[in-house]
Amino acid sequence: MKVAVIKYNSGNVQSVLYALERLGAEAVLTDEVDEITKADKVIFPGQGEASTAMNYLKERNLDKLIPNLKQPFFGVCLGLQLLCSHSEENKTPCLGVFPVKVKKFLPESYAESKVPHVGWxxxxxxxxxxxxxxxDESFVYYVHSFYAELSEFTIAQTHYIKDFSALLHRDNFYAMQAHPEKSGLVGEKILSNFLKL
Structure with a gap:
C-alpha cells in the first residue's frame, strides 16, 4: 500500500512519516499531483497558519485536486481546518470539503481558558x-487555537472551553484535530484503522 503525505511546508511531517513507518506503510512526502492521485491513501498533515498553507496549495493546484480525490483521505490538525469551508485565521477561504466553519477559541474566565489548547x-x-x-476514555494530544464547529459530519467531540469537532467524516474524507502521531497508542490505533479502510 502506498500512502502519499501531502507536502505543504507544515511543521509535523517527519513525525507523521515515522508513525506510518512504524505501522509498516510505504509513505512518500510529495506535492506532485500525479503521485498524490496514484496513492492508495492520502494523509494531509499540518501545523502552521491557514492562509500561508492555502497559498502554497493554490500555487501547485492542490486546492483543485484535493476536494476531488477518491481514495481514503485523512487530514490532521491544520489539515482538518483547511478541509473546512472557511477559517477565522486571517479570514481564510479553505477547501470546502466539509461545509463547516473554523473559529478561534475565545478564552473564558476559568482555569481551562488558555489559548492555544495544548495537551491531552x-x-x-x-x-x-x-x-x-x-x-470515551481515549485521550489524544492537541495543539491548536482554532476549532471546527460541531456539524452533521462530526464523528467525535472534545470539550475545551466548548464542545468542538475532534474528528470529521464525509464520503472518503476523514479529519482529526489532534495529532495522532503524538497521541500514543490511541493515535496509533486511529492511523492503523485509517490504513485498513
Missing part, C-alpha cells in the same frame, strides 16, 4: 469505523 484531552460521542476499538 479525551474524545467522546465516537461514531465511525475509524475509531473502532476506542471509547
Amino acid at each position: 484531552n479525551n474524545l467522546f460521542d465516537l461514531k465511525s469505523p475509524l475509531l473502532k476499538g476506542l471509547d
Whole structure:
C-alpha cells in the first residue's frame, strides 16, 4: 500500500512519516499531483497558519485536486481546518470539503481558558469505523487555537472551553484535530484503522 503525505511546508511531517513507518506503510512526502492521485491513501498533515498553507496549495493546484480525490483521505490538525469551508485565521477561504466553519477559541474566565489548547484531552460521542476499538476514555494530544464547529459530519467531540469537532467524516474524507502521531497508542490505533479502510 502506498500512502502519499501531502507536502505543504507544515511543521509535523517527519513525525507523521515515522508513525506510518512504524505501522509498516510505504509513505512518500510529495506535492506532485500525479503521485498524490496514484496513492492508495492520502494523509494531509499540518501545523502552521491557514492562509500561508492555502497559498502554497493554490500555487501547485492542490486546492483543485484535493476536494476531488477518491481514495481514503485523512487530514490532521491544520489539515482538518483547511478541509473546512472557511477559517477565522486571517479570514481564510479553505477547501470546502466539509461545509463547516473554523473559529478561534475565545478564552473564558476559568482555569481551562488558555489559548492555544495544548495537551491531552479525551474524545467522546465516537461514531465511525475509524475509531473502532476506542471509547470515551481515549485521550489524544492537541495543539491548536482554532476549532471546527460541531456539524452533521462530526464523528467525535472534545470539550475545551466548548464542545468542538475532534474528528470529521464525509464520503472518503476523514479529519482529526489532534495529532495522532503524538497521541500514543490511541493515535496509533486511529492511523492503523485509517490504513485498513
